[in-house]
Amino acid sequence: MEALIIKIFKQKLGEFAKVDPDNVKADLSSGEVSLRKAQLRAEVFDQIHLPITLRGGYIDEMSFRFDVGMFSSGAAKVVVKNCFLVLGPQSCDWSWDSVFQFKSKLVDLLMKVYTLKPLKKKKRVTGGWFKDMQQAMAVNFAQKFLGLLEVQISNIHFRYEDAETQKVPFACGFKIGNVQVASDARQKDHQRSTGQWSGSSAELQAKVEQDLVFFCQRIATRRISAYWDIGRPIRIQGPTEGEEVKNMFCQLNRREIFSTCVVEKILSSSSARIAEKRKSLDGPVFRERLDFHQYLVFPSGLDAHVTVNKTCDTTRKQLAPLKDANVIVEPLEVAVDSEQLRSMNELLTSVRRFSTKDVRFRTRPQEPISNTWPRTCRWRRN
Numbered sequence: 330m331e332a333l334i335i336k337i338f339k340q341k342l343g344e345f346a347k348v349d350p351d352n353v354k355a356d357l358s359s360g361e362v363s364l365r366k367a368q369l370r371a372e373v374f375d376q377i378h379l380p381i382t383l384r385g386g387y388i389d390e391m392s393f394r395f396d397v398g399m400f401s402s403g404a405a406k407v408v409v410k411n412c413f414l415v416l417g418p419q420s421c422d423w424s425w426d427s428v429f430q431f432k433s434k435l436v437d438l439l440m441k442v443y444t445l446k447p448l449k450k451k452k453r454v455t456g457g458w459f460k461d462m463q464q465a466m467a468v469n470f471a472q473k474f475l476g477l478l479e480v481q482i483s484n485i486h487f488r489y490e491d492a493e494t495q496k497v498p499f500a501c502g503f504k505i506g507n508v509q510v511a512s513d514a515r516q517k518d519h520q521r522s523t524g525q526w527s528g529s530s531a532e533l534q535a536k537v538e539q540d541l542v543f544f545c546q547r548i549a550t551r552r553i554s555a556y557w558d559i560g561r562p563i564r565i566q567g568p569t570e571g572e573e574v575k576n577m578f579c580q581l582n583r584r585e586i587f588s589t590c591v592v593e594k595i596l597s598s599s600s601a602r603i604a605e606k607r608k609s610l611d612g613p614v615f616r617e618r619l620d621f622h623q624y625l626v627f628p629s630g631l632d633a634h635v636t637v638n639k640t641c642d643t644t645r646k647q648l649a650p651l652k653d654a655n656v657i658v659e660p661l662e663v664a665v666d667s668e669q670l671r672s673m674n675e676l677l678t679s680v681r682r683f684s685t686k687d688v689r690f691r692t693r694p695q696e697p698i699s700n701t702w703p704r705t706c707r708w709r710r711n
Contacts, residue, residue, distance in 0.1 A: 363392035368571025480510035506552025556622035
């Protein structure tokens with residue numbers, strides 16, 4: 330079975346990712362499927378007709394564990410660790426042959442992605458008690474699965490580097506430090522501030538406690554941030570292997586941790602000189618805080634409690650919501666300067682310029698009209 334799953338993986342995803350066969354594990358007896366040290370094939374995404382393309386990617390771990398016992402009640406667990414993606418601009422000389430080649434490769438890529446989607450089978454027209462039993466079993470399975478689902482995501486970093494569209498090179502990125510999703514014991518204070526939904530009654534509350542709730546989840550996210558660094562050296566300027574991408578992000582993480590420790594040490598100092606500059610050192614003034622990144626959104630987090638109810642007469646009559654969520658966001662610190670705004674506008678301008686050239690290119694013939702016009706033909710005035 331493990332060899333069959335590895336074969337299917339190579340057939341479906343082998344063109345997009347390069348993985349050692351020893352790093353693909355599929356043990357259905359223990360209920361574990363895992364993928365480790367996957368390197369995205371950047372050459373597949375190179376020279377496609379898009380303004381932005383993938384330069385490299387690396388996934389350290391992606392696993393799924395579940396209980397295989399018939400009467401087991403354990404939680405299914407999804408783990409994603411160290412996911413890195415690097416994007417960059419796609420240059421094109423806008424000649425007919427070049428655009429034709431780039432668009433053909435884009436169409437081939439889209440068709441490969443389309444083949445990953447399973448074909449829909451024609452549903453049999455059934456009815457009666459058998460169909461009702463099937464629907465009840467499907468709802469029951471989904472309720473147990475989603476109610477016990479646990480997700481752990483750590484160290485997600487998407488980065489865009491550009492030294493072509495602007496005079497001053499820049500790099501921007503989005504980072505997620507940690508995401509935890511786990512089943513949550515439903516509490517009334519997590520539904521609303523009063524513990525009851527609007528328009529509810531004692532009978533409805535009794536029904537809610539019994540069979541209305543589909544599943545409840547608690548989502549905790551930490552260290553969400555976005556940055557826009559200007560004038561930094563560009564590390565990746567073309568299709569790159571996954572190992573090199575991983576080494577680059579590990580180096581960036583080490584530098585950022587070191588800078589964070591330096592800032593915290595300075596802020597904790599009690600010297601008179603630091604006390605005078607505390608107004609500049611404290612808060613989102615990244616130019617004087619010695620932060621490694623020039624943050625647009627400084628690291629923050631949020632907690633969310635999500636309750637999903639079943640579709641029934643109670644929800645159809647809007648006596649209770651289909652989905653109910655309470656979200657608590659930590660204080661956000663946002664900083665942006667004129668250079669960052671200029672860089673953002675130039676990036677958007679380059680994307681719009683690409684779209685404009687693409688529209689004009691569709692109306693341009695393959696060869697100049699003067700080459701196809703008969704040379705013996707001359708215009709004459711009457």
